[in-house]
Amino acid sequence: MAVLVVADHDNVSLKDNTNKTVTAALALSPDVDVLVAGQGVDAVAAQAAKITGVRKVLTAQSDALGKQIAEALAACVTPLMANYDAVLIPATSAGKNFAPRVAALLDVAPISEIIEVKGPTTFVRPIYAGNALETVESSDAKKVITVRGTAFKAAGEDGSAAIEAVDPGAGAPKTRFISDELVKSDRPELAGAKIVVSGGRAMGSAEEFHRVIEPLADRLGAAVGASRAAVDAGYAPNDYQVGQTGKVVAPQLYIAVGISGAIQHLAGMKDSKVIVAINKDADAPIFQVADYGLVADYKTAVPDLMAALGDAG
Amino acid sequence: MKILVPVKRVLDYNVKARVKSDQTGVDLANVKMAMNPFCEIAVEEAIRLKEKGVVTEIVVVSIGPIQAQETIRTALAMGGDRGVLVQTDADPEPLEVAKLLKAVALVEQPGLILMGKQAIDGDNNAVGQMLSALLDWPQATFASKIEVSGETVRVTREVDGGLQTLELDLPAVVTADLRLNEPRYASLPNIMKAKKKTIEIKAPDDFGGLAGGHLKVMKVTEPAKRVAGVKVENAAELVAKLKTEAGVI
Numbered sequence: 001m002a003v004l005v006v007a008d009h010d011n012v013s014l015k016d017n018t019n020k021t022v023t024a025a026l027a028l029s030p031d032v033d034v035l036v037a038g039q040g041v042d043a044v045a046a047q048a049a050k051i052t053g054v055r056k057v058l059t060a061q062s063d064a065l066g067k068q069i070a071e072a073l074a075a076c077v078t079p080l081m082a083n084y085d086a087v088l089i090p091a092t093s094a095g096k097n098f099a100p101r102v103a104a105l106l107d108v109a110p111i112s113e114i115i116e117v118k119g120p121t122t123f124v125r126p127i128y129a130g131n132a133l134e135t136v137e138s139s140d141a142k143k144v145i146t147v148r149g150t151a152f153k154a155a156g157e158d159g160s161a162a163i164e165a166v167d168p169g170a171g172a173p174k175t176r177f178i179s180d181e182l183v184k185s186d187r188p189e190l191a192g193a194k195i196v197v198s199g200g201r202a203m204g205s206a207e208e209f210h211r212v213i214e215p216l217a218d219r220l221g222a223a224v225g226a227s228r229a230a231v232d233a234g235y236a237p238n239d240y241q242v243g244q245t246g247k248v249v250a251p252q253l254y255i256a257v258g259i260s261g262a263i264q265h266l267a268g269m270k271d272s273k274v275i276v277a278i279n280k281d282a283d284a285p286i287f288q289v290a291d292y293g294l295v296a297d298y299k300t301a302v303p304d305l306m307a308a309l310g311d312a313g
Numbered sequence: 314m315k316i317l318v319p320v321k322r323v324l325d326y327n328v329k330a331r332v333k334s335d336q337t338g339v340d341l342a343n344v345k346m347a348m349n350p351f352c353e354i355a356v357e358e359a360i361r362l363k364e365k366g367v368v369t370e371i372v373v374v375s376i377g378p379i380q381a382q383e384t385i386r387t388a389l390a391m392g393g394d395r396g397v398l399v400q401t402d403a404d405p406e407p408l409e410v411a412k413l414l415k416a417v418a419l420v421e422q423p424g425l426i427l428m429g430k431q432a433i434d435g436d437n438n439a440v441g442q443m444l445s446a447l448l449d450w451p452q453a454t455f456a457s458k459i460e461v462s463g464e465t466v467r468v469t470r471e472v473d474g475g476l477q478t479l480e481l482d483l484p485a486v487v488t489a490d491l492r493l494n495e496p497r498y499a500s501l502p503n504i505m506k507a508k509k510k511t512i513e514i515k516a517p518d519d520f521g522g523l524a525g526g527h528l529k530v531m532k533v534t535e536p537a538k539r540v541a542g543v544k545v546e547n548a549a550e551l552v553a554k555l556k557t558e559a560g561v562i
Contacts (some may be wrong), residue, residue, distance in 0.1 A: 010474075069479070070442065070452055093472040094515040097454050100407070109408045109527035112437045122531065127436050128330035132339050148364065172481040178467065182475035191473065195562070220562060223382040228491075238457075238471055238492060244433075244489050247473075253561040260529035263329065270539055274559045291542035291559065294551055304548035309562075 002031040008090040014047040017090035019154035019180035027117040039066025052156040064169040067177040068094040074101035075169035086143040090147035108140035115151035129244035130267040150250035201229035202258025209235040261286025315426035320352040322384040336532040351429025357496040360392035390499035390507035411443035416520035430488040441488035451481040455490040
């Protein structure tokens with residue numbers, strides 16, 4: 001049994017999610033290849049070749065793949081499946097976008113966002129926003145699986161796999177790329193950050209969110225997150241949203257400031273190693289999952305916290 | 314242009330899912346059911362496209378038990394024109410749903426299929442993409458803005474790190490994300506009017522039948538609960554604990 005992993009990257013660098021997905025793949029088979037599909041990805045492929053346990057790295061390059069167009073990715077991956085028994089794809093927005101297409105083209109049932117490999121055909125995945133876990137057994141000869149990166153440890157980087165180019169496929173003749181509007185930031189990426197500082201609706205305005213949350217995040221070298229309430233109110237951009245409908249994070253330390261802890265939000269951060277909650281409402285549900293709770297108004301608590309970090313730092 | 318909007322009846326999003334003690338699934342007996350929130354957004358967007366004069370007819374389709382008629386009726390009260398229920402008590406997998414919807418699409422011949430990005434019960438986020446692949450129509454998932462002009466549709470998508478805009482040839486499949494719009498409430502007169510709108514009841518066999526599942530659910534369990542930790546008195550104590558006890562800063 002051989003397994004193909006599709007790399008998570010931005011044509012410039014390889015993302016940690018790839019190493020995590022390789023770990024999931026190695027639980028299925030020792031024969032794991034990585035596909036880097038994009039444009040101008042030679043450096044990314046060289047990085048992928050170093051992942052521990054990878055047998056071979058395949059590269060496929062075209063303009064449409066460079067823009068991660070779903071039709072193009074599916075047209076590239078589907079024929080490769082003649083050589084593999086399973087394909088594991090990081091559950092990023094790009095991965096979730098094309099994985100089901102590959103499954104449909106292979107006439108198999110996709111298995112979304114697995115968090116555990118129980119055996120060669122059995123997987124665990126969250127349903128109902130993580131309020132229940134479903135163990136499923138697949139009867140398909142070929143499996144198409146997306147992998148929730150936060151549930152797996154990243155594979156190391158002491159390998160030296162060979163790199164080989166493959167056919168990029170037919171592209172996406174009915175879909176045209178118009179533009180990207182990506183948020184530029186010097187902070188770590190939310191999905192892979194070791195520390196995340198998130199703000200909630202208590203901030204009251206976008207200015208207050210910037211003034212309070214961002215300096216604390218920068219002091220800790222953390223990524224910035226937000227609750228859906230804060231995003232919906234316009235205090236923080238969409239891609240800051242942590243939760244069932246936003247990003248799922250599992251950092252070493254998650255600091256929730258002025259977040260009440262709706263089920264929606266908890267689904268996105270409850271697997272963090274250590275959770276800190278700062279909220280003036282002692283009955284806020286966030287305290288039920290927090291390792292350390294500070295019942296205080298963020299207006300005084302965050303400056304105090306900055307001062308305490310300054311002293312200790 | 315005709316638009317097809319598939320909708321799903323699910324556990325109301327305000328109700329907490331409870332796992333059955335025999336681990337066979339989530340308890341859906343005597344709990345409030347409602348239209349999947351992402352489907353509601355798709356219905357709203359279809360109505361807005363009709364209000365702009367882009368869409369002439371909104372056909373709402375659901376696959377599910379007879380009670381899913383209520384879900385279709387809700388969509389008709391919001392502004393849908395007619396409904397199709399493919400009635401089944403089976404809980405078909407995304408692949409089977411996509412195959413049935415493909416057959417419905419081939420009968421209805423819509424210019425656009427607009428649907429939710431995922432149902433909040435199974436959280437698969439798969440049917441739209443699979444339907445698009447089976448029809449060989451282009452796709453745009455996670456839409457936060459949709460503009461139809463002539464034979465194409467321009468869709469702004471929410472992706473990791475920002476937004477991506479694509480242009481698709483019609484017919485196409487587009488899936489709605491949360492920020493596409495805020496769905497309206499149906500007015501009382503519209504609820505009354507919706508009672509007179511047609512809902513055709515069909516069987517899966519009218520659309521090629523249910524192929525049978527590829528996935529078997531072995532069990533459904535509750536996730537491990539986090540236990541509440543300790544309350545600290547002040548920021549200094551918090552920093553001390555994070556350094557020495559937790560060792561995370």
